[in-house]
Structures are given as C-alpha cells and as structure tokens.
Amino acid sequence: xxxxxxxxxxxxxxxxxxxxxxxxxxxxxxxxxxxxxxxxxxxxxxxxxxxxxxxxxxxxxxxxxxxxxxxxxxxxxxxxxxxxxxxxxxxxxxxxxxxxxxxxxxxxxxxxxxxxxxxxxxxxxxxxxxxxxxxxxxxxxxxxxxxxxxxxxxxxxxxxxxxxxxxxxxxxxxxxxxxxxxxxxxxxxxxxxxxxxxxxxxxxxxxxxxxxxxxxxxxxxxxxxxxxxxxxxxxxxxxxxxxxxxxxxxxxxxxxxxxxxxxxxxxxxxxxxxxxxxxxxxxxxxxxxxxxxxxxxxxxxxxxxxxxxxxxxxxxxxxx
Amino acid sequence: xxxxxxxxxxxxxxxxxxxxxxxxxxxxxxxxxxxxxxxxxxxxxxxxxxxxxxxxxxxxxxxxxxxxxxxxxxxxxxxxxxxxxxxxxxxxxxxxxxxxxxxxxxxxxxxxxxxxxxxxxxxxx
Numbered sequence: 001x002x003x004x005x006x007x008x009x010x011x012x013x014x015x016x017x018x019x020x021x022x023x024x025x026x027x028x029x030x031x032x033x034x035x036x037x038x039x040x041x042x043x044x045x046x047x048x049x050x051x052x053x054x055x056x057x058x059x060x061x062x063x064x065x066x067x068x069x070x071x072x073x074x075x076x077x078x079x080x081x082x083x084x085x086x087x088x089x090x091x092x093x094x095x096x097x098x099x100x101x102x103x104x105x106x107x108x109x110x111x112x113x114x115x116x117x118x119x120x121x122x123x124x125x126x127x128x129x130x131x132x133x134x135x136x137x138x139x140x141x142x143x144x145x146x147x148x149x150x151x152x153x154x155x156x157x158x159x160x161x162x163x164x165x166x167x168x169x170x171x172x173x174x175x176x177x178x179x180x181x182x183x184x185x186x187x188x189x190x191x192x193x194x195x196x197x198x199x200x201x202x203x204x205x206x207x208x209x210x211x212x213x214x215x216x217x218x219x220x221x222x223x224x225x226x227x228x229x230x231x232x233x234x235x236x237x238x239x240x241x242x243x244x245x246x247x248x249x250x251x252x253x254x255x256x257x258x259x260x261x262x263x264x265x266x267x268x269x270x271x272x273x274x275x276x277x278x279x280x281x282x283x284x285x286x287x288x289x290x291x292x293x294x295x296x297x298x299x300x301x302x303x304x305x306x307x308x309x310x311x312x313x314x315x316x317x318x319x320x
Numbered sequence: 321x322x323x324x325x326x327x328x329x330x331x332x333x334x335x336x337x338x339x340x341x342x343x344x345x346x347x348x349x350x351x352x353x354x355x356x357x358x359x360x361x362x363x364x365x366x367x368x369x370x371x372x373x374x375x376x377x378x379x380x381x382x383x384x385x386x387x388x389x390x391x392x393x394x395x396x397x398x399x400x401x402x403x404x405x406x407x408x409x410x411x412x413x414x415x416x417x418x419x420x421x422x423x424x425x426x427x428x429x430x431x432x433x434x435x436x437x438x439x440x441x442x443x444x445x
Binding site for chain 2: 082084088089096099103110
C-alpha cells in the first residue's frame with residue numbers, strides 16, 4: 001500500500017520533467033524573438049516585433065497548458081516565423097532607407113558636380129573674356145603698330161623720294177652747271193682755237209683744189225725721220241686742218257733726183273706717211289688724209305743746184 | 321412494420337455517417353494561406369535561395385493541412401494553415417528584402433561611380 005504513493009509521485013515528477021522540456025519550435029521562437037527584440041527590428045519595426053511577442057505569448061501559454069500538443073508547437077512555429085519576419089522587414093526598412101539616402105547622396109553629388117561645372121564654366125568664361133580682351137588689346141596695339149609702321153614707311157619713302165628727287169635735282173643742276181661750264185670751256189677753247197687758226201691763217205691757208213707746200217718740214221738725209229725744225233710748220237698744218245674740219249687732204253712726198261728712182265719713190269711715200277702719222281697723233285682723223293709718194297717725178301726746182309734740189313725735197317698738201 | 325421502419329431509418333443514418341466520414345472530410349478556409357503563397361511567388365521568392373526555402377515550407381504546410389482536413393482533423397489542419405501562411409509571408413518578406421538590398425547596393429554604387437567619374441572623394445560604406 002505504501003508503494004502506490006511513491007510510484008504516483010515518481011510518475012508525477014516524471015510527467016513534470018517531461019512537461020518542462022519545451023518543444024524545438026518554442027526554443028527556436030524564443031531565440032528568434034530575443035534576436036528581433038534586441039536588434040534593429042525593435043527600433044525599425046516595433047509593431048512587427050510586438051506581433052511576434054503576442055504570438056510567442058500564446059505559444060508559451062499553450063506550452064503551460066498543453067506542452068506536448070501540436071497546438072503548442074504550431075503556435076511556437078508561428079511565433080518563430082513572426083520574429084524572423086520582423087527581422088526581415090527591419091532589413092527591408094534599413095535597405096530602403098539606405099537606398100533613399102543613396103539617392104539623396106546621388107542628387108547631392110549631382111548638384112555639387114553641376115555647381116562645380118557651373119563654377120568652372122564661369123571661371124573659364126571669365127578667363128576667356130580676359131583673354132579675349134587681352135587679345136583685342138594686343139590686336140589693337142598690333143594694328144596701331146602696323147599703321148605707325150606703314151606711316152613710317154610712307155614717310156621714309158616720301159623722304160627717300162624727296163631725297164632722291166633732291167639728289168637728282170642737285171645732280172641735274174650739277175650736270176647742267178658742268179655742261180654749262182664745259183660748254184663755256186669748249187666755246188672758249190673753240191674761240192681760242194679759231195683765234196689761233198686765224199692767227200696762223202696767213203701761214204697756212206687751205207683752199208680746195210690747191211696745193212700747199214709745207215715749207216720748213218725737213219727730214220734727216222736718206223731717212224723718213226722728221227727734224228726738230230719741222231714741228232712749227234706741222235703745227236700750223238694741224239691748226240689748218242682743225243679750222244677746216246671738212247677738208248680732205250692728200251699728203252704727197254717728193255725727192256730730188258739724187259739716188260735711185262725707185263728708192264726715191266719709196267722714200268717719198270714713207271715721208272708722206274710720217275707727216276700723216278704726226279697729224280694723227282695730234283688728233284686729226286686718219287680717214288681725212290691719204291698719202292702718196294711722188295719720188296723725183298714732180299720737181300719744182302732745178303736738180304742741178306743745191307737750192308733747186310732743196311726745194312724739190314718737200315711735202316705738199318693737196319685739198320681735195 | 322415498426323421494426324422495418326426503425327431498421328430503415330437506422331440504416332439511412334448509418335449510410336449518411338459513412339458517406340460523411342469517407343468522402344467529405346473537414347472543410348477548412350485555405351484562402352489566407354494560398355493568397356500568401358501566391359504573393360510570395362509573385363515577389364520572386366522562388367529565385368531567392370533563402371526565401372525559396374520558406375516558400376517550400378509554406379507549400380508543404382498547405383499540403384499537410386489539406387491532408388489533415390481530408391482526415392477530418394480540422395483544428396490541426398487550420399493550425400497547419402497558419403504555419404503555411406507565416407512561412408509564405410516570411411518568404412515574401414525575405415524576397416523583398418533581397419530586392420531592397422540589391423537596389424540599395426546599386427544606388428550606393430551609382431553614387432560611388434558618380435564620384436569617381438567626376439574625381440570627387442568617395443566615402444566609405
């Protein structure tokens with residue numbers, strides 16, 4: 001009889017021990033709720049956490065009353081899921097907030113970029129304006145400088161032209177003066193030459209178609225070399241030719257009859273040529289004079305006397 | 321005559337009870353559970369690994385509830401429907417959370433890229 005109460009107490013204790021072990025669903029629900037209530041879910045989605053609490057309370061109540069029932073397990077299961085749901089919704093709220101913040105940041109950055117770009121554009125525009133003004137100033141200065149340079153060139157050209165004109169004028173004046181002086185000098189020279197010719201006219205007169213004997217022109221014996229005494233008469237002959245520039249002269253040489261006739265012929269020609277050469281050296285044109293050797297063929301005196309032979313040795317001008 | 325009438329009535333009740341027990345089962349309201357599952361599916365839960373697990377639990381819970389109801393366990397079936405419903409709701413929430421996480425990441429990346437492209441200092445996460 002005493003064993004029955006002991007067995008009953010043992011059974012009751014065993015039953016109580018079994019009843020105090022919560023089902024896995026309830027353990028999981030408690031853990032999930034603890035996590036949700038201690039985490040961001042309690043701050044972000046408190047209503048959902050409260051729903052999980054209510055569900056967990058129902059499960060706990062059911063566990064007290066009927067620990068092993070499917071109802072207790074199902075209520076704990078629901079409580080577990082509601083706690084997890086609260087966590088998931090908290091994550092969603094958090095992520096959406098992050099998205100909203102990122103969008104705001106994006107707009108802020110865009111605004112910042114636009115402002116920066118605008119500032120840069122404004123700065124660039126200001127710089128461009130400054131640069132443009134500077135360029136315009138430089139362009140203006142360059143134009144002014146070019147205009148001044150052009151003016152300077154024009155002035156220089158004008159001065160040069162003026163200088164050249166002046167130089168030309170001076171030169172022309174000088175030339176004119178020189179020409180005038182030369183003309184005067186030439187005229188004076190001509191006047192003096194004419195005067196001199198006139199002075200010598202009585203000595204050597206040239207007339208067309210007539211012969212003039214150049215008395216006084218003598219040569220060394222048997223040579224065509226002039227003696228020193230011949231120069232004065234030759235000079236008068238020269239003056240006569242200058243005074244009569246149109247006169248064409250035949251210069252003829254003559255000998256006496258001493259010596260070989262052919263020799264005399266050759267000698268007379270050489271002497272005529274010597275006279276011509278003398279006149280040419282003085283400036284008379286060569287083409288105005290021709291020479292001829294007459295030898296002993298045209299005597300003007302007797303070859304039998306000394307005076308006669310001296311007169312036969314002569315030079316004649318014949319004006320053509 | 322009375323015995324025949326009693327016998328007939330008893331047989332009718334017995335037949336009705338048999339028909340009720342075998343073909344009809346318990347009638348349960350699955351609307352909330354099926355609606356929650358549909359919402360989860362439409363939110364793309366089947367493509368999100370974590371969410372797809374709970375969507376699967378919800379579908380299995382719904383099937384279990386149907387089976388319990390068919391077995392006449394109406395209360396247990398309704399309790400199972402609650403499990404299926406919260407599983408579906410959790411699946412949908414996890415799917416949305418995944419989408420929101422991706423959108424947040426993309427938004428932050430956009431900001432970072434915008435800063436980098438414009439050579440602005442980037443802030444840490």
